[in-house]
Amino acid sequence: MTGETIRSLGRERQPSEDDDLLGPGEEADAIASLAGDTRTERVGGGRLLSAHKQAARSPQSPPNDNAVAPCCAVDDLNRNPVLLAADDFPLHRCVFDGDVRRLSSLIRLQNIAQKDVHGNTPLHLAVMTGQKECAHLLLAHNAPVKVKNAQGWSPLAEAISFGDRQMITALLRKLKQQSRESVQDKRPRLLNALKELGDFYLEFHWDFQSWVPLLSRILPSDTCKISKQGLTIRLDTTLVDFTDMKCQRGDLSFIFDGNAPPSESFVVLDNEQKVYQWIHHEESEMETEEEVDILMSSDIYSATLSTKSITFARSQMGWLFREDKTERVGNFLADFYSVNGLVLESRKRREHLSEEDVLRNKAIMESWSKGGGLAEQSFEPIRRQSLVPPSPSTISWEEYITAERGKAPHLGRELVCKESRKNFKATVAMSQEFPLGIEALLNVLEVIAPFKHFNKLREFVQMKLPPGFPVKLDIPVFPTIAATVTFQEFHYDTFDVSNFTIPNEYKEDPSRFPDL
The missing domain is CATH 2.50.20 (outer membrane lipoprotein receptor (LolB), chain A)
Known part of the structure; x- marks a missing residue:
């Protein structure tokens, strides 16, 4: 039992990965979250997700015209191998580095539901790495919550593992909102x-x-x-x-x-x-x-x-x-x-x-x-507090994105x-x-x-x-x-x-x- 109880018609029916993004005006809600405005979320004394940067990032090297971007093979819709460079996932990279400012500037220009070579969306990475600011910004732009990665886990599942109550609550609310919108979108066709x-x-x-x-x-x-x-x-x-x-x-x-x-x-x-x-x-x-x-x-x-x-x-x-x-x-x-x-x-x-x-x-x-x-x-469930965050990852972006498919x-x-x-x-x-x-x-x-x-x-x-x-x-x-x-x-x-x-x-x- 996962606790995702069906409380309304079509609760498990989710929007597709290609659903339209929310309007730019919703970015204000994410910025309010960055400022610590959590009046609408009772977390029961839960700890906030750590906004730590990744501990062992490789230092930025000077530009090298002869350098080749790391790349790996993935399948396209026709099941043909396609070479994707690490730079083909700009939103993922912003999240991985905790670069909220650059993420904000790119978020309307990129596919927010894009999966990387391991099947993770930017929201997956934000939750896994504890980048709370990035996660709130992605949610404000309607990043899909129930989409699963190559291992079969959704961002909500990863949030439960990370253990931050506030983040779990935010994802759960967005999941239900997307369910409602999906039902309303399908209503004319069903009728x-x-x-x-x-x-x-x-x-x-x-x-x-x-x-x-x-x-x-x-x-x-x-x-x-x-x-x-x-x-x-x-x-x-x-x-x-x-x-x-x-x-x-x-x-x-x-x-x-x-x-x-x-x-x-x-x-x-x-x-x-x-x-x-x-x-x-x-x-x-x-x-x-x-x-x-x-x-x-x-x-x-x-x-x-x-x-x-x-x-x-x-x-x-x-x-x-x-x-x-x-x-x-x-x-x-x-x-x-x-x-x-x-x-x-x-x-x-x-x-x-x-x-x-x-x-x-x-x-x-x-x-x-x-x-x-x-x-x-x-x-009856006991009121749960947030867990102590896991230790910051020492994996670099290059190590992550070039890892063999299926072995993220x-x-x-x-x-x-x-x-x-x-x-x-x-x-x-x-x-x-x-x-x-x-x-x-x-x-x-x-x-x-x-x-x-x-x-x-x-x-x-x-x-x-x-x-x-x-x-x-x-x-x-x-x-x-x-x-x-x-x-x-x-x-x-x-x-x-x-x-x-x-x-x-x-x-x-x-x-x-x-x-x-």
Whole structure:
């Protein structure tokens, strides 16, 4: 669990690396940060990131017309090696040297989301090296926060490792802002896609399993029911919350109304307590601080589903006379395929954690794996202070930028990282009879999916699958948990308008779902 709880629609959906920069006027906010104006950020006594320069920089040499700039080979978009000189990363160099003045003069002229040969953006380097002034300036110009480097780490992950509470808070706030902007940017396209779809009813089932002993028996299952009419969608589910360390059941309905203004377009109903809550993007100061506490006290996870070597082979049936497996899934005839070459690569970092933190997190996981019911237990995070900054790096810019690709010199706190690779055996059943297309499903899920496991489903079906619609498929959800998703029923239909409205007897409870 990373603590990045999904609190609103599309929270994990991030802007691309090519998003427009913010206007120049925002530079004033960064300058205010340089002057120590932190009135909007409660850091709980946290230490400021050290503004140290790199300790062992090579002295500047006089210009030499015969000198050749260090360079290295990287791949372009066509996978052809391209020679890039060290001078091809001016923003990175400014950050590495802590040159705020030059960074300020170049920031509007360069690609703020550019990755260097190690996959790091300028914001990555600013966080790793403790260059707080540079980081605030980059954030003021909307540097992407969730973009990952070659090792799979985002600037936020690196900030958690460095351990400065103020920097973590600033990155978290920017991440949420970029999420909101991304949702709003996508809204017109999604509404047009919904308008083109007919009105329908869709039902699919989740069945979660784990290869961890005793864990599968307490994992949930869920049947989701989706009703779509015009620009309105309703999702009924019994899974209130499901993360890698928490499971909570209930009777919920999510209603999205594309005709309403954004602030009133998404509501969740608790059908047991007969209350409702509007889902807003805004969060209180206390909620943000609590999330920072969780981030600073939890492992940093990076999980990647590698599909580089993925292949699909027709599943076989029969003992003596083997034939391709074709069976009905719900109401639909489907061809079954074995998915080979799917690898779940996961990394777990904990250099920022104390021994007490590690033991506490282990106790939480053991409690859940034994059916302890985390939803009924209280594991409130303790208010975290900033960590003592790591020692200044002695790596020079030339050593960093010319290092072999995949072997970048480590910057920041000394790594404590555990890596694992697991071959994920999966089956997918593709039906040519299913009336809905994959693109239509992706649009629907993007509108109504506030949960992490829905996003995993979206990621999986975006792969290049065999012909048809995946009426049954296995997907990894968390490092130790997988799910079988079965689309059981689909038909075009019309519904009563009351199906998409809040019942009169329901009362508003703005705090019913604090994690949404």
